Amino acid sequence: MDTVSVNQFRDKLKTFVEQVVTNHTPLKVTRRAGEAFVVMSADDWEREQETLYILQNNNLMKQIADSMATHNKNTGYSPTSEQMNEITGI
The missing domain is CATH 1.20.5 (Single alpha-helices involved in coiled-coils or other helix-helix interfaces)
Structure with missing residues (x-):
């Protein structure tokens, strides 16, 4: 899973979202405070569930x-x- 900072994610939001949806690969976004979150397509989320x-x-x-x-x-x-x-x- 690729990892980017929240600043990189914000600056290239459209590109990263398109990458996640097209390639079906989740993206880990890290925050300065150390907390992170994962972005994935809705189809992939439903399949995981x-x-x-x-x-x-x-x-x-x-x-x-x-x-x-x-x-x-x-x-x-x-x-x-x-x-x-x-x-x-x-």
């Missing part, structure tokens, strides 16, 4: 682990030809 929700939800994590286990053993769900035709619209 969704990831945290899933990671904190034991039921969802169990479903993911179970799905990975059946996938790795090739024992997961396999649709019939009829179901595949319905899914793909053929």
